[in-house]
Each structure stands twice: as C-alpha cells, then as structure tokens.
C-alpha cells in the first residue's frame with residue numbers, strides 16, 4: 104500500500120513503533136491478537152489495528168501540500184477534513200478556513216469564493232451539487248480532492264448497479280458528510296434511500312413486500328429518499344451499500360436481511376450483491392476491537408473526535424464487555440476523573456475515579472481511523488501519571504520486542 108508523507112507533529116514515539124513492529128512481524132495481517140505490553144504493574148493492551156487509515160493519511164498529505172503550494176492564497180476546506188479536532192485545528196492554525204460545518208451549514212457566503220481560491224475536498228468526498236457550485240465559481244475541484252478511494256469505490260459500485268436498474272439502499276447516517284455525498288452520487292443513476300440501522304431496514308421491508316400502505320413510507324423516511332421515489336415501483340430491485348465507517352457486521356446483517364425479503368417478494372434477480380464495497384480499515388479496526396473482548400481488560404479508553412463515526416463504532420464494540428470511555432484527547436483526563444461521551448445519550452459526562460484506577464490490572468487504549476498516534480501516546484502518558492506508573496518508552500518497547 105502507498106506510503107504517505109505525514110507531518111512531524113503526527114509521528115509517534117510509542118504507539119507508532121508498536122504498530123510498526125506488529126506490521127513487520129505480520130505483514131500479511133493474519134494475526135489480529137492485540138499488543139499486550141507490560142508497563143509498571145499493569146498490562147496495557149492496544150488493538151492490532153488502530154489509528155490513521157489509508158484515506159486519512161492520503162487526505163492529510165494532500166491538505167498540507169495544498170497549504171504549502173499556495174502561500175499567499177486563500178485556502179478553504181469544504182468542511183472538517185476528517186473528524187478529529189486536533190488535525191482540523193492544525194489546519195485552521197495554518198490559515199485554512201472552513202466553508203461548512205459537519206452538518207453542511209454554510210459558515211461563509213458562497214459568493215465570497217473566486218477562481219483564485221484553493222478549495223480542498225475532505226476525505227468523505229462531497230456532493231455533485233457542491234462540486235458544480237464550485238466549478239461555477241471557477242474553482243479547480245480536482246486539484247486538491249482528498250476523497251478516499253474506498254469512498255469512491257462505493258460511488259462506482261452504486262453507479263454500476265444503479266445503471267442496471269437497482270435502487271440503492273445506503274446504510275449510513277443521513278446527515279454525515281460521506282452519506283450525503285454517496286447519496287448525491289448514487290442518485291445520479293438510480294433512486295436512493297438512506298437507512299440508519301436494522302430497525303429501519305425492517306421498516307423498509309414492509310414496503311418491499313407491500314404489507315404497509317405506501318403513504319406511510321413518506322412519513323417514515325421523510326427527507327431520506329430521492330425526489331420522486333415511488334415505493335410501489337422503486338423497491339422491486341435493490342442493492343445495499345454503506346457509509347464506510349458504519350459497523351461492518353450491521354451492514355452485512357441488513358444486506359442479508361433485505362436480500363431475503365426482496366428475493367421472496369420479487370425473485371432472484373431483485374438483489375444486487377455489493378459486499379466488495381466494505382472498507383478494509385473499518386473491517387480491520389472493528390475485527391481488532393472484537394479481539395480485545397477476549398482479554399480480561401478492566402477499562403478501555405477509545406480516542407477520537409466525538410463526531411467520528413468509526414471511533415464511535417469501536418467504542419460501541421468495546422462497551423459490550425469492558426467499561427469504556429470515549430475521549431477526544433488527554434485533556435479529557437485528570438487526576439480526579441474523566442470527561443467522556445455517553446454512547447447512549449451522546450452527551451458529555453464526567454466519571455470520578457474514586458480510586459477505581461487502583462483496581463485496574465489491564466487497560467485497553469484504542470483509537471479511531473482519524474486519530475493521530477501522537478494523541479494515543481499523550482493519553483498513555485497521562486494515564487501513567489494518574490496511575491502512578493513510571494513510563495520509560497524506550498525500555499518498555501525494548502523489553503516487549505525481545
């Protein structure tokens with residue numbers, strides 16, 4: 104796989120070396136067992152796969168190059184480049200400005216843009232409509248396009264099955280940038296609809312087999328389907344693709360479920376297979392997180408932007424068995440407790456240690472695909488302080504790599 108130029112501030116002296124060592128010793132990625140590293144009296148457990156994926160490294164390389172190559176020009180990002188506050192903050196501090204927020208709300212007037220401006224498309228990609236608006240302003244939309252090739256693969260496959268007459272069911276979060284972009288692209292070829300989870304798939308099934316009145320469809324899926332969508336005609340041939348950072352097992356479950364429903368109602372040719380669109384990094388990170396459930400870990404810290412879909416899925420997986428805190432950086436930790444995102448309410452909460460840390464024997468530290476390894480290092484250092492653990496990185500790594 105291609106190697107990218109990552110800025111110095113994201114290069115890690117600890118986690119990066121752990122990952123590198125595992126990679127050297129398992130280049131074919133056959134071993135998903137975690138890296139278990141003794142530090143002080145405790146075991147520290149890191150998943151086999153975590154941190155920056157191909158798409159994120161690609162986006163970072165292009166974005167930093169865009170700034171370097173365009174000194175004196177205005178450089179804009181269509182929205183957050185990736186869902187990590189530290190990385191986005193770095194770009195902001197270099198003078199990059201955001202055109203939209205994560206929900207797609209404009210932060211500036213479109214008319215302020217001109218052909219001299221540089222606009223970077225984030226790793227999630229963007230909609231055809233936004234690209235067209237940029238072109239109308241004379242902006243070169245291709246030059247600094249960081250759309251991940253694995254997202255483009257989903258668009259390509261959607262286009263192929265759309266041209267064959269299949270309606271595209273997108274498993275994703277309707278407001279997420281990537282899902283909005285995928286919807287826009289698939290909608291070019293075929294009617295499309297976004298569903299969030301298995302519950303919504305079950306609801307959709309009732310319109311596929313005709314057991315619910317179609318008028319109710321427009322209420323149940325309001326704002327999530329193509330213009331002119333007619334459930335009595337547009338659900339006879341379907342294919343399922345996903346927002347690449349959703350739970351891969353959930354996409355597979357939805358796909359299998361809807362396949363059974365549509366084939367029963369409309370015959371064997373009514374379902375298009377799209378299993379080849381699942382992103383390798385999401386699969387690897389989620390499979391590696393599953394392996395962590397086999398350990399006896401007492402606590403897990405999952406690091407990433409709280410709006411990061413892939414990090415959220417990792418936290419969900421770990422929380423099945425381990426007390427899990429979804430944090431953004433070491434700033435969420437202090438001697439008395441932790442500020443974290445409650446995975447059910449999606450609100451910030453605080454947990455006081457009350458000396459609970461004294462009982463921790465095994466600690467998991469994991470991170471999402473948009474989290475720099477340097478942030479993981481900082482969290483490990485802070486946790487070592489909190490648990491009164493001396494950390495000599497070189498010595499620890501030398502012992503572990505023996």
Ligand code: SF4
Nearest residue numbers: 156158251253347382
């Ligand atoms: S998670 Fe997958 S699709 Fe998303 S940016 Fe990374 S490699 Fe690309």
